[in-house]
Amino acid sequence: xxxxxxxxxxxxxxxxxxxxxxxxxxxxxxxxxxxxxxxxxxxxxxxxxxxxxxxxxxxxxxxxxxxxxxxxxxxxxxxxxxxxxxxxxxxxxxxxxxxxxxxxxxxxxxxxxx
Amino acid sequence: xxxxxxxxxxxxxxxxxxxxxxxxxxxxxxxxxxxxxxxxxxxxxxxxxxxxxxxxxxxxxxxxxxxxxxxxxxxxxxxxxxxxxxxxxxxxxxxxxxxxxxxxxxxxxxxxxx
Numbered sequence: 321x322x323x324x325x326x327x328x329x330x331x332x333x334x335x336x337x338x339x340x341x342x343x344x345x346x347x348x349x350x351x352x353x354x355x356x357x358x359x360x361x362x363x364x365x366x367x368x369x370x371x372x373x374x375x376x377x378x379x380x381x382x383x384x385x386x387x388x389x390x391x392x393x394x395x396x397x398x399x400x401x402x403x404x405x406x407x408x409x410x411x412x413x414x415x416x417x418x419x420x421x422x423x424x425x426x427x428x429x430x431x432x433x434x
Numbered sequence: 435x436x437x438x439x440x441x442x443x444x445x446x447x448x449x450x451x452x453x454x455x456x457x458x459x460x461x462x463x464x465x466x467x468x469x470x471x472x473x474x475x476x477x478x479x480x481x482x483x484x485x486x487x488x489x490x491x492x493x494x495x496x497x498x499x500x501x502x503x504x505x506x507x508x509x510x511x512x513x514x515x516x517x518x519x520x521x522x523x524x525x526x527x528x529x530x531x532x533x534x535x536x537x538x539x540x541x542x543x544x545x546x547x548x
Contacts, residue, residue: 324476326476329474354536356539362541363438363541364524364539366536366537410477420484421467421482421490421492422467423493424469424476424478425476426474427474427476
């Protein structure tokens with residue numbers, strides 16, 4: 321079975337400071353990893369994904385994530401947070417064997433203070 | 435732009451009613467998915483479909499069924515609604531068999547069962 325852990329329910333950061341939203345996963349085979357964001361009263365939007373290749377993945381709105389196979393992690397990062405980044409962030413995983421559907425984490429609410 | 439639409443943003447039903455949630459995508463995607471989103475639990479997969487008339491159970495299929503008679507439309511059916519099915523329901527689609535490509539989400543339907 322595949323699973324995702326987002327250990328922090330909420331992350332608070334001041335505008336202009338770097339942010340990290342943590343994600344660890346468990347999956348059979350090689351992982352396909354995704355980050356999605358949900359703004360208030362909106363559906364989920366794709367941010368970035370890791371399928372293969374370079375461990376550092378760059379995505380939308382200045383976000384990036386680093387795949388670390390030994391630590392089974394895929395933390396989301398941004399060098400300088402904006403107030404408009406405040407939202408709910410979901411990590412998701414799928415293995416390249418077994419069921420071909422995503423498993424999502426419980427979500428992390430990011431609050432960026434002015 | 436990919437567009438995934440859901441028939442209602444808000445829905446209120448009574449216990450025991452049969453409820454239909456409709457999802458339509460306009461990009462000829464093979465894959466379609468139904469999730470429910472609950473605070474602290476993230477997104478949980480109810481059912482998914484890789485092709486017309488195909489369906490596979492997700493993690494929480496009990497109390498739900500689905501129908502995919504046309505490629506662009508994926509319906510979620512609550513045979514006899516119960517209060518514990520009060521939730522946000524999200525539909526998604528993705529373009530490739532195997533599911534490694536990005537999922538595109540609809541705006542969601544907030545269902546309340548009284």
